Amino acid sequence: MTKTKPFLRWAGGKNWFTKYIEEFLPNEFNNYYEPFLGGGSIFFYLKSKGFIKNKSYLSDTNSELINTYRVIKSNTDDLIKLLKKQRDNEYQYYLIRSQNFDNPIEQAAKFIYLNKTSFNGIYRVNKDGKYNVPYGKRNLKNLYDFDHFYEISKMLEKTYLSTTDFKNRCKQIDINDFVFIDPPYTVAHENNGFVQYNQSIFTWKNQVQLSKIAQVLDYKNAHFLITNAYHQSIKDIYINGKQIPISRSSTIGGLGAKRTKYKELLITNIKNEN
Template sequence: MANKTILKWAGSKVRIMEQLRPHLPKAKRLVEPFAGSCAVMMNTDYEEYLIADVNQDLINLFGALAFVPDGVIFEASVFFNQNNNHSDYYRLRNEFNSPKSGMSQVRQASLFLYLNRHCYNGLCRYNKQGKFNVPFGKYKAPYFPRNEIDSFCDKAYLTKAKILNLEWQDTLSLVDFNDGVYCDPPYMAGRDSFTQYHTTGFTDADHEALAIALKDINDIQGNPITVSNSPAAKELYADLGFSIHEIQAPRTIAANGNRKPATEIIAVLTGVKS
């Protein structure tokens, strides 16, 4: 049974780990430029991890939990223990969207965790001004993920995980010769847009640039590469020599109410031993 994650997350890989795991790179360290909820980290056994993401709020939460978990647990639990209502949610959302210069890392992390568990469907979405804008979720008793927090803290400590707020290009520049790379970018057109969780979108041109960069890393350094994406990206990766595997993934969020399993691809380049 797969381990659950701290955050509710659109496109989480928790439910497809049994299908994904056989295709993941065989390496000492796993590098993830699109860490998301860290579902892959929490369901694999690499000796080391480099987890990175462009979403600063996400990485701030993981960083705070890795270094000051007790502070986040205490402060966030106060939010979860209050009555879950419309007015408190929007008050705390407004605080989260205020200038961060005067806010501690623990406060930011605690608010982000609260918003994730109390907002509509656990979405992570921002407007053009960079403000978190997901509406209230109207849940009776949102779950406080204490067990998941403890598991993440233990895993981050034991594997000496590096947690970085970086664009994917900068993360790939840190890939060493013996690393494996797993990428789970916002999916290419043809899948619901809820996977976009940052103010800057991810265009078809970005997908092409990512695929070419991964191919170059494999050609030059021999690193094994695995990528998850929608069927819309199948031709792109196949043309670059990736082996393509199709799986059926359950939908947890769908704008049109359709929650039937959706086809996803797993694109793989095997590694070359140095």
């Protein structure tokens, strides 16, 4: 079966990890959870490949992102009607960026358009919560593959989408469920121990809370796979499960940015018998 690709460009996304994910999956699991959804690379891969057979609980603190997923799931035709009117040019970009919509379908169309045509697909807002990423000058003749949106909508069947905080979402995980956790890569003693995550701050305290959640999940006999920064402070607080370093090529950066290989850390309690 062909894998379904994400419909969004997402900084920090895990599309690169799909080539490795099958090595770390439990042999079977009940429901699937992903509390830092972002572009959803891992979810779409697992769902399209048939690994997710039951319900999926997908969440993220970015309410505009979750609204967009909900609209694609339930209002695909109406969304596509709006997307067909859009064009990739600087005038329309800043016009759409400046507009506010109360209608969730119009807001989703705006979110998708800005993600497609902005500089590097970055999601960034100012202190007033306004999206402020500049125009990307991509010169796209065909903005969208509309068949892809219908494919995405099908993948979102049997999913429950929410803006639930990761701590509350993880409380719902039960025995034999599987959770993929891709938090912001906060480490101790760097940038004062926090990073900007969507419109909220993900602190070192949150990272410690997440490590304790991993202990609870292990106690519940739930399966977890966590991606994180390869850093001693991370190694020290995650005491449950195996810690596996993995290298990949960095693809995030502006024009002329140096592409380097660096390590990330996988933390998992899954005992793969394959």
